[in-house]
Amino acid sequence: MKIKPPVEKNEYYDVVFEDLTHEGAGVAKVEGFPIFVPNALPEEKAQIKVTRVKKGFAFGRLMELKEESPHRTDAPCPIYKQCGGCQLQHMTYEGQLLFKQKQVKDVLERIGKLDLSNVTVHPTLGMEDPWNYRNKAQVPVGEREGGLVAGFYQQRSHDIIDMSACLIQQSKNDEAVQAVKDICAIYGVKAYNEERHKGWLRHIMVRYGVVTGEMMIVFITRTNDFPHKAKIIEDITAKFPHVKSIVQNINPSKTNVIFGNETNVIWGEEYIYDLIGDVKFAISARSFYQVNPEQTKVLYDKALEYAELQGEETVIDAYCGIGTISLFLAKQAKKVYGVEIVPEAIEDAKRNAELNGITNAEFAVGEAETVIPKWYEEGITADTLVVDPPRKGCDEALLRTIIEMKPKRVVYVSCNPGTLARDLRVLEDGGYTTLEVQPVDMFPHTNHVECVAQLVLKEEAGSR
Ligand code: SAH
Numbered sequence: 088m089k090i091k092p093p094v095e096k097n098e099y100y101d102v103v104f105e106d107l108t109h110e111g112a113g114v115a116k117v118e119g120f121p122i123f124v125p126n127a128l129p130e131e132k133a134q135i136k137v138t139r140v141k142k143g144f145a146f147g148r149l150m151e152l153k154e155e156s157p158h159r160t161d162a163p164c165p166i167y168k169q170c171g172g173c174q175l176q177h178m179t180y181e182g183q184l185l186f187k188q189k190q191v192k193d194v195l196e197r198i199g200k201l202d203l204s205n206v207t208v209h210p211t212l213g214m215e216d217p218w219n220y221r222n223k224a225q226v227p228v229g230e231r232e233g234g235l236v237a238g239f240y241q242q243r244s245h246d247i248i249d250m251s252a253c254l255i256q257q258s259k260n261d262e263a264v265q266a267v268k269d270i271c272a273i274y275g276v277k278a279y280n281e282e283r284h285k286g287w288l289r290h291i292m293v294r295y296g297v298v299t300g301e302m303m304i305v306f307i308t309r310t311n312d313f314p315h316k317a318k319i320i321e322d323i324t325a326k327f328p329h330v331k332s333i334v335q336n337i338n339p340s341k342t343n344v345i346f347g348n349e350t351n352v353i354w355g356e357e358y359i360y361d362l363i364g365d366v367k368f369a370i371s372a373r374s375f376y377q378v379n380p381e382q383t384k385v386l387y388d389k390a391l392e393y394a395e396l397q398g399e400e401t402v403i404d405a406y407c408g409i410g411t412i413s414l415f416l417a418k419q420a421k422k423v424y425g426v427e428i429v430p431e432a433i434e435d436a437k438r439n440a441e442l443n444g445i446t447n448a449e450f451a452v453g454e455a456e457t458v459i460p461k462w463y464e465e466g467i468t469a470d471t472l473v474v475d476p477p478r479k480g481c482d483e484a485l486l487r488t489i490i491e492m493k494p495k496r497v498v499y500v501s502c503n504p505g506t507l508a509r510d511l512r513v514l515e516d517g518g519y520t521t522l523e524v525q526p527v528d529m530f531p532h533t534n535h536v537e538c539v540a541q542l543v544l545k546e547e548a549g550s551r
Contacts, residue, residue: 093117093118096137100117101132101153102117104124104132104133107128107129107186111125112124113128120143120145121143122135123145126149128178129186130156130157133153135147159178159179160179162176162177170241174533176532183213183528184210184211184213187526188209188211190536191208195508195511197508198508199507207524209525211526211527212385214381214528218254220378220381220382221255221378222361222376224253224260224293226250226264227239228279229279235276236248236249236278239253255530255531255532266327270323270326281343291304294370296370299359301331303331303334303359304333304334305333306333306353308336308338311335311337320333320354324354332372333352350372363384363415364388366414366443369442374432375429383411383529389527389539393541394419395496396419401420401421401422402423402470403459404416404423404475405459405476407427408427409432410433410437410439410450414436414448420471421447424449424462426458433451455476455482456481456488459485459488460485463488472492473498478502478506479503479506480501480509481506489517493544495544497519497543501538502535502536504538507538511542518544519542519545523540524539
């Protein structure tokens with residue numbers, strides 16, 4: 088039976104918004120039929136116009152706001168709507184933190200079937216000053232009327248909009264991007280043209296060690312030459328004494344992937360350094376490194392607290408990246424084993440261990456779901472197991488191994504509450520109890536939510 092949707096395209100409706108989607112659009116219902124409307128907030132009353140009707144839902148546009156949410160605010164960024172990098176600037180920061188907590192609670196109940204009378208989902212830990220937090224800028228370069236522009240792709244297009252400041256970016260990075268663009272313009276540098284696959288400069292990337300004050304500048308270019316190299320380097324380093332490293336990455340392909348395979352240091356050091364707490368990290372042009380170090384510390388401190396280490400434990404850190412969590416935990420554990428699929432990240436992890444004089448951490452390259460079962464067969468088991476998987480969550484084989492291995496404690500760090508909820512259900516069915524979930528706001532003004540969850544074996548939970 089074909090059910091006709093209760094709304095029609097181009098028609099107007101008076102609605103009350105109930106919720107926000109993961110993308111930050113308002114959700115209203117007409118006869119139970121959901122309509123997604125950008126820029127609307129829960130509890131708001133508005134007239135909307137339906138713009139597209141699909142089988143089970145529709146999209147609409149906000150026409151007239153009749154009652155505002157107490158959490159509505161004016162987005163401070165002048166290019167908020169064109170850019171699309173942030174989704175929640177029209178909501179007060181307090182409102183964003185509440186929304187993120189609610190989102191986590193909702194999916195834990197709906198997808199994870201967790202009974203929230205037994206699991207504490209804490210209020211989201213936010214930033215005191217939730218602006219200028221990003222330590223990495225990665226901006227496309229283009230040409231307009233003969234001059235260079237550097238900024239962002241306008242939403243759903245490949246037109247580059249020039250931008251002098253991004254409000255969630257470290258202002259030092261904005262400054263550097265502008266200056267590099269201006270210096271390049273002086274020497275007549277040609278921007279890459281995507282359609283014609285001609286020109287030279289594709290992207291400018293800037294990384295900043297917030298604690299050390301060291302900066303790296305990366306030119307991503309189509310070819311491996313570097314016109315006016317000496318002059319450009321001289322101008323950059325004269326203007327910014329905190330620049331410690333200038334790198335060229337060559338990407339000759341017709342692709343929208345930013346980086347190519349060849350990376351050359353053209354001036355200064357291969358690495359810049361930064362600290363999270365008292366752990367020091369060497370960051371190269373291609374290393375993964377958290378973009379909000381202040382909140383990363385908050386997240387890892389929570390992971391450390393949930394690990395409840397006494398100094399005698401063996402810990403496994405699955406999906407360890409450059410070993411950030413492993414090194415954080417190593418100081419309070421007997422031994423830490425980290426596993427990660429990207430070989431370069433493991434090289435970084437080993438270097439970072441050495442840099443910090445940490446000798447009780449061991450790192451292996453491979454899939455967590457293959458390496459950890461192998462370790463288990465070889466007799467390596469963990470008292471505490473930490474996972475920090477990508478958005479798709481943990482592999483089933485890994486969850487099965489955890490259930491067999493029975494570490495007393497599992498600390499689950501997650502960037503996607505949906506897959507966290509799914510995996511918690513599997514672990515709950517396999518003998519674990521989720522005690523606490525702590526949402527942490529790593530990316531203020533965007534729709535991202537990071538969480539740390541603490542699980543213990545049911546038999547342990549009873550004796551607490
Ligand atoms: N814990 C790290 C990185 C977490 S991001 C930190 O906080 O910095 C998730 C990591 O999982 C990425 O580094 C990614 O390369 C890695 N990864 C993805 N799939 C994997 C798999 N099947 N096995 C091991 N690592 C994997």
